[in-house]
Amino acid sequence: MALANNRQRQALAAMLALTSFYSVGVVAQEASASGEVRRVDAAAGKITIKHGAISDLQLPAMTLVYRIDPALLKDIAPGDKVKFTARRENGDYVVIQISK
Template sequence: MGYSHQRWRQAIAAAMAISSFYAVNAVAQEGSASGEVRRVDAAAGKITIKHGEISTLQLPAMTLVYHAEPALLADIKPGDKVKFTARREGGQYVVIAISK
């Protein structure tokens, strides 16, 4: 009886660990970085930024297209050096703040 009870407890512990992992990942993640703007399409609400690693979003250094509110992009143009904060929302990366 001791062996099966121990296996049952291990199975519950494993299930709890997996559910905790998914609960943490379901929360919106944010991170800040510096980079250079490569392309801006304010009408479509998109900006392409070449940036360094953003560890909180698990992104290596790369060039990535982000979504953004068009109003945030009004004064931003290709070649600008920017600091920005992005959030992962539903599998997309969204710039929530940006400054030159």
């Protein structure tokens, strides 16, 4: 009986370890940054922002096209200096907050 309990504990520990390993990858990465708007395409739900390095998202300084909810683009135009929060979701970068 003690041997079976030990095996059960080991199996449970292995399952928990695998669960925690895979759970970490599911969490979306998120970071705040500032930059300059280069293009706005509300119809496609996209915004192009030139920004410095965003280390939390492992992005070097660049100009990048982000997905964005078109409702967030109200009063945002090319040339605007903005502060934004972006998230990596399933390999895509998405702006979830933005302000001038």
